[in-house]
Each structure stands twice: as structure tokens, then as C-alpha cells.
Amino acid sequence: MFNWIESNTFHYSAFRDLKKLVAIKKKKNLTISLCLPTLNEEKTIAKEIMIMKSELMMRYPLLDEIIVVDSGSVDNTLDIASTYGADVYESDNILPHLGQQKGKGENLWKALYITKGDILVYIDADIKNIHHRFVYALLAPLLLYDHIKYAKAFYDRPIAIGKNKSRPTGGGRVTELVIRPLFSLFAPELSQIIQPLSGEYAGYREIFEKIPFPIGYGIETSMILDICEKWSIDVIAQVDLERRIHRNQDTKALGRMAFAILKTFLNRVEKIGQIELKKKLFDDMIQYNLVRNKYQPNITNMEGFERPPMIEIPEYREKFNIT
Amino acid sequence: MEEILERLPGFVESIKSIKDTILTNVVLLGEIPSPTFKEKKRAALLMERMADFQVDECTTDGYRNPIGIIRGTGKNKPPIFIVAHLDTFFDKDIDYNYIIKKKVITGPGILDNSLSVGVLATLPEIFRTLDLRFESDIVLAGVIQSIGHGNLRGTRHLVENWATPIRGAVCIEGGELGRLNYFSDSMIRAEIHCKTTDTHGDHYPSMSNAILILNKVINKILNLRLPQTPQTKIVLGKIAGGVNYGHIAHIGTLGFEIRSDSDDMVKNVYSDIQDIIDGISHEYEIKLSMIPISNLNATRLEFNHPLVKSSAAVIRKLGITPISKPSESELSIFISHNIPAVTLGLTHGENYYLENAKMEIEPIFKGIAQLIGVIMAIDKGLCDV
CATH class of the missing domain: 3.40.630.10 (Zn peptidases)
Structure with a gap:
């Protein structure tokens, strides 16, 4: 039915030759930036920075910089990140005249302005079993295959439960219950992407700077839709990183995530003419809690604010000499 | 240097x-x-x-x-x-x-x-x-x-x-x-395993309880006289037994270590404990065994x-x-x-x-x-x- 999954799916173990990757990077005269978006990640941030710095900067110089863009942590995330050698930025202080939004997408978008790399790697800062394959395996398809411009991770994802026990699971409930049905209904080709919501991806700046960034949960979905629309699925690769242990989220948090993703998705498919919405979508996710035998609504406002393609920002064009 | x-x-x-x-x-x-x-x-x-x-x-x-x-x-x-x-x-x-x-x-x-x-x-x-x-x-x-x-x-x-x-x-x-x-030091680590059934309590009711039997073993070990030279000690390090609060324990395990700066002394104490085990096992007709886990000279x-x-x-x-x-x-x-x-x-x-x-x-x-x-x-x- 589709053959993209055959040709563009890789396993990290195929890319263990780091010397070769460094040589190709050098030959192509590329610079690479790693960005870690954070919000209260003091338990995991040091490990991520330390391993990437040791393995992919000191021993095999694939990365030229590691930056942390933070959404307002109240724990010691920034102090620890700085101690372990990352360049640390508070999201609110980057392009402050454009306003301050809270969300992972906002951090990723602002990282485009702060970083200098030709290639950017984004990885979540809450990965407990971090390993440098999370970065080099995403970079490898970009370095080895000229037609690949964006690489995305997928995993078997055991979720940490209880205090210290872990159990195997397929994970990705929102993927299976929300995204995959949507892809199957509107863009079946994209259902070949095994974990469209994974928070780890790498791509060329020339891709990221030309697409809008929703500030919240919709960022991963919109990124795939926009890249496929502008360049086709053939510029995307997916890499099996085998195992990722992360914090579990409760069902209500996943509900809010699903809300943001659905909204982003529906707006995108309307924009390309696949559906016609007769009325603007609402902005509030309404969930109920039972408090002292009474059901009380818990309303979360999610407007779905999007940042425009970074290339449209004058300061960015000036910084990167884009005429 | x-x-x-x-x-x-x-x-x-x-x-x-x-x-x-x-x-x-x-x-x-x-x-x-x-x-x-x-x-x-x-x-x-x-x-x-x-x-x-x-x-x-x-x-x-x-x-x-x-x-x-x-x-x-x-x-x-x-x-x-x-x-x-x-x-x-x-x-x-x-x-x-x-x-x-x-x-x-x-x-x-x-x-x-x-x-x-x-x-x-x-x-x-x-x-x-x-x-x-x-x-x-x-x-x-x-x-x-x-x-x-x-x-x-x-x-x-x-x-x-x-x-x-x-x-x-x-x-x-x-x-x-x-x-x-x-x-x-010279050292032997061993486990004492006790296994009983309800019938063991026919003559001595407490003897169907593995924990009480191990308690008896512990008391006898504590009565052993250990010399100051060569320096010798027994560490009772682990104990486990029973299934829940309301039932008599029919299994129990005691883990211990004998340590001394003399190999002979460790062997002698180990032998003394073996005698204690054999004696209790014989007198009360219960299964009591000692298994060495590790040893060093x-x-x-x-x-x-x-x-x-x-x-x-x-x-x-x-x-x-x-x-x-x-x-x-x-x-x-x-x-x-x-x-x-x-x-x-x-x-x-x-x-x-x-x-x-x-x-x-x-x-x-x-x-x-x-x-x-x-x-x-x-x-x-x-x-x-």
C-alpha cells in the first residue's frame, strides 16, 4: 500500500559509527545545535547534558552547541543545566517584544533564533534512560542521505510507574486513540509514522524556519502535517531508538493534550480544504472533578496560539543575513 | 616514589x-x-x-x-x-x-x-x-x-x-x-532453614512455629563463648519467616556470618552451630538445616x-x-x-x-x-x- 515505511525507517544500531558521521558533518561543513526545552526538569536535565557533551561534543564532535530554553522552571533546572555546561536561556527573554507565551512549541520556536546550527536536534528533557543514540541516530539520516531533511524518533516506551517499578507497555495512548485515527481518515500515508508525537526530532534549519510553530501540544502534529504538505513525506525519516522511559501522565492531562492536537489538526485540514468548519472551534477544554459529592468543571483555556514561520521575523532575517 | x-x-x-x-x-x-x-x-x-x-x-x-x-x-x-x-x-x-x-x-x-x-x-x-x-x-x-x-x-x-x-x-x-x-578475615556466611508442619506441635505446641525454633537457635548461638584472641564474632544479619500475621510460621530462615582472624576458629564456631542445629533438629523432630553461602580464608x-x-x-x-x-x-x-x-x-x-x-x-x-x-x-x- 505504502512503501515509505520500508525505505525511510531505520534502526539506531545502523548508525553506531560515530567517526563516520563526524567525517560527513565536517565534509559537508555543517554545524549542529542541540536544544532541550525545559520546565522543572531538575531530575533529568544534568544527565542529558552530561552524556551528550561527553559523547557527542568531547569524544565525537557532532554537536557544536547544547542549549536549554526554559519556560519558567521554579526548581533548580537552570542552575543545574548551567553547571553541566549548557547555554541556558529563559524563553521570555528571547525576542521579548513579540510577547511571552508558555509552552514547549514556544521554546522550540525561540531556539531557532538563539541557535546557530544548520541542523537542529530537539529532545525532551524528561528522558530517564537517556543515551547519546537519542541524538546521533536522528542526525545520521540527515547526514547520510541528501533527500532527508527531517528525522523523527520512535520507541518501545515502558512507563515508570509507582515509586520505582517499571513495566513494559506500548505507550502512546494519544497516538493510538487520536492521531492514528485522524491520519487514517484524512492522510493515510502519514499513518506510517509510528510515533508522530515523539518529542525527539532533528531537521535542517531551512525546514524549521519555514513552518509555523503552535506553542503547545500541537507542535509535533503540525510539524509533520506542514512538512508533508510543503515538501512531501519523502523528506522525513523515522528512527527506532528502542526504548524510552519517561514520566507517566494521567488521563486528564492526556485529554488536554488530545484537545490541543485535535484543534491543530482540524485547523490544518480545513486550511488545505479537506473539511469545512461552519463555526470557529471553541478554546476551552472542559473536564469534571467530583468534589464533595458535586461535579465541578475544570476549564482549561487552550487558544491554540501559533508562532509564524521564523523566517518571517525581521530580527531573525537580520541575524542570519536573509535578504 | x-x-x-x-x-x-x-x-x-x-x-x-x-x-x-x-x-x-x-x-x-x-x-x-x-x-x-x-x-x-x-x-x-x-x-x-x-x-x-x-x-x-x-x-x-x-x-x-x-x-x-x-x-x-x-x-x-x-x-x-x-x-x-x-x-x-x-x-x-x-x-x-x-x-x-x-x-x-x-x-x-x-x-x-x-x-x-x-x-x-x-x-x-x-x-x-x-x-x-x-x-x-x-x-x-x-x-x-x-x-x-x-x-x-x-x-x-x-x-x-x-x-x-x-x-x-x-x-x-x-x-x-x-x-x-x-x-x-576468615569468614563463613551461612543460612539456617527451618521447616515445620502442624504435627510438630503434638508434644511441644510451640515447636510447630518456625520462628520460635529459630529463636531457640539464636539463643543457643548467643550462649556460645567466643574468644577475644583470636578475635571472633558472629553477626546475625538476616531473618525471614512466615506468610502473614494470623498464621503460625511454618518456614523460617536465619542468615549469619562468622568472622575471625583465624581460619580454625571460624571452622570451630561453624561446627558448634552445626551441633546446635543437629541437637534441636533431633530433639524436636523437625527439619532444620544449615547451608553455607560463601567462605573466605x-x-x-x-x-x-x-x-x-x-x-x-x-x-x-x-x-x-x-x-x-x-x-x-x-x-x-x-x-x-x-x-x-x-x-x-x-x-x-x-x-x-x-x-x-x-x-x-x-x-x-x-x-x-x-x-x-x-x-x-x-x-x-x-x-x-
């Missing part, structure tokens, strides 16, 4: 310059579950890391202990062994997650023995950073099946089957920095052995006070084969055997400098007798 001692303070800063690499190895290796008898995955990664750090040879011995060899410049110098045990006290299904803060790392097994294994893997890089070459081959050995029921099997096999003479050995442990072990270097003196001088030069106690570890296997050996600790920490074990980062660099100093002393022939 003075020449080596003078270089040590400078080593500390140089080693610190590759802090990220050292700690990366500690974390990558330490987060792989490695209970005794199930060290295969950690051993495989240690091999991979040693190969990646360009040891000259990377292999396993006949017992599957992973070994990396850094070839020396001398043709006829016997090798120096650096040894860290790979196994941990924890089951494989707990969360082996290390949390790194500014000054500490927390997680199961971090001090016993992930830190040492990580340092072992990084030694080739540390030698390059310090621009050190040795005359002797340096053999980096991550030994399996050391603790508990493992009874140092990996080390025993390694030492007994190594084809050439061994010049000396340094065993490394996470903590405590300053430890200088060069002797081990007393071994030692003298305090004036050049390896001990050199090691103490290295530790003192780094501003640390050496502390010497008996150690029931890999050390004893080397010394019992007439190979001079010491055990060193690499840092400070707490909660060694809990899942939230915590180690300090900053002292590690002195701990490694100390290890390098001792290796250099052995390599220069300063510890040869």
Missing part, C-alpha cells in the same frame, strides 16, 4: 577535565540492572565501552568476566590488574534510574559498584589525558558473581586461570575514599609491605587519612594466591545498600588520582618484594 607523589595534585585537575566522560560511563553502566548471576548485559556494555575507549585487547575469560588489556611498553613485566565487581545487591525489576544534581548522584548501586565500573571503563581515556604509559600490561577486569551467593567466583576463576604471573592488583569500590584494605599483607606503604603514602599525599579494616572482597583471592593487592575507595557517600544510595561527585577526582598513583607505584617496581 617522591616523583610520583609530586605529580598527584596535578592529576586531580586533569582528571576533572574529563568529568563528563567519567560520569557518563558511571551512569550508562550503572543503569543496567546487574544482580549477581545476571550480569550479562552490564558485562556486554562494559566490553563495548572498553573497546570504544580503545583498549588494545578486549575479551572475556572462560568465566565470562569482561577484560580489557592496555599493552605495556616492557616486554617481560607481569601485568597489573585493576578489578571492579559488576554485580549489585538489587533485583533487576527495580528502577535503575540515576538522578544527577550539582554535587551528588543518587540511585541504586551507585556506590556498590557502579562508580568503580564506570571508572574502570574510563581508565584508558584517563591514562591518555594524563599522558601515561606503563611498562606492565594493565588488565581491566569487571568481575562477575562476586557478592552474596556469588562468593567471588568470577575473581577466583580469573586469578586461578590467568596464564602468567600477576604483578599486583588494585580492587576498586565506590566508597569510602580513604579506605586502604590489605587484609581479610584469612589473608593479609603486612603493614610494612611496599604496596601497603606506597598506597598509604599516595592517599596521604592527597590530604586523606588512610583507614584500614578487614575486607571480604576480591582482594582476598589475590592475596591468597600470593599476589600483592589492595582495595581502594573512590568517593564519599551514604545509604550504600538502599535504592537512594548517594555519592558525592567532587571527591571522585582525588579517588581516581589515588588509584593512578598506586598503579604507577606498582609499575615502577616500588611494590615488588
